[in-house]
Amino acid sequence: MWPCPHRSNDLGSADVPADPVVDCAVYVDGVRDPHPYTYAEALAHVRKTGKGWVWLGLHAPDDAQMTDVAKVFGLHPLAVEDVVHAHQRPKLEFYDHTMFMVMRTVAYVDHDSIAETAEVVTTGEIMMFGEPDYVVTVRHGDHTELHSIREALEQQPKILALGPAVVLHAVADHVVDSYVDVADELDTDIAELEADVFSGSDVHIDPVYLLKREVIEFRRAATPLVGPLKRLVEPNPWLPAEVRNYLRDVSDHLTTVTERINDYDMLLSSMLDAAAAKIGIQQNTDMRKITAWAALIAAPTMIAGIYGMNFDNMPELHWRYGYFIILGLMVTVCFLLWRNFRKHGWL
Structure with a gap:
């Protein structure tokens, strides 16, 4: 029989069960x-x-x-x-x-x-x-x-x-x-x-x-x-x-x-x-931004890829100003893409 004190705490030792x-x-x-x-x-x-x-x-x-x-x-x-x-x-x-x-x-x-x-x-x-x-x-x-x-x-x-x-x-x-x-x-x-x-x-x-x-x-x-x-x-x-x-x-x-x-x-x-x-809207916004930047990178990459094929019958290889014209074309294309994406809120 457990004792019934006036008050007891709820703590006990590790070996003896706590008095309930x-x-x-x-x-x-x-x-x-x-x-x-x-x-x-x-x-x-x-x-x-x-x-x-x-x-x-x-x-x-x-x-x-x-x-x-x-x-x-x-x-x-x-x-x-x-x-x-x-x-x-x-x-x-x-x-x-x-x-x-x-x-x-x-x-x-x-x-x-x-x-x-x-x-x-x-x-x-x-x-x-x-x-x-x-x-x-x-x-x-x-x-x-x-x-x-x-x-x-x-x-x-x-x-x-x-x-x-x-x-x-x-x-x-x-x-x-x-x-x-x-x-x-x-x-x-x-x-x-x-x-x-x-x-x-x-x-x-x-x-x-x-x-x-x-x-x-x-x-x-x-x-x-x-x-x-x-x-x-x-x-x-x-x-x-x-x-x-x-x-x-x-x-x-x-x-x-x-x-x-x-x-x-x-x-x-x-x-x-x-x-x-x-979160879905944020993800869509992020995907638009990623797509826009991918397009901006893809345009000059495509031009550079074509320009670097080094075929003999590519007339721009022998132009004196071909290099500068191609760089200008890349910048122009990138600018037009950037302005279009910016206008539609993708960037």
């Missing part, structure tokens, strides 16, 4: 019990007294660690397997009386220029198990901390007194707010990229592909969460009506984010088309 327990507490009437329980003791205490509920926070538990937690809380093996292997699609499932929810987190990767980075967003996961007397949060990823959420809720005992459902709302609200922040940052990146694509400067299509790929990754995290949140706002015995009202607001914010993501995707597709068209 980040924090654990019993809350009675919204107030944290200061007694340091193991998570098994905490759940036993709550069920024995019939008062309060347990909040257990885990970070990246391995199979053995999660199996031990599952035995204590009676978690379904399929859900436990999802937690251990992670990389799940956002979803909401019920196993008998246990709620299991998966949310994908998204964080913006700071960079000086979209053309100088390989990643714009990074993702993680938060998974939650819930019953009326406990909630277990499991997170994967370095940017998925929930400590600030717990501290904020502990400052509001009236809200915590509503039970584990408030944790579900707080985590969902935190995740969706992070979506909004990422969307705002992407606004700036897309505006800069749009200015580059539609300006007169050279077009670099790689940053457009990169940003479109990152927007798709963002969409994979946010869009599938719409369905689970809509299910949660429907009447159900696990969530108080007040919490459902707050979740409805979170669901509305998520809908706004998904609409923005779709707009980004369409705009980037348009930019890809525009960039490809500009």
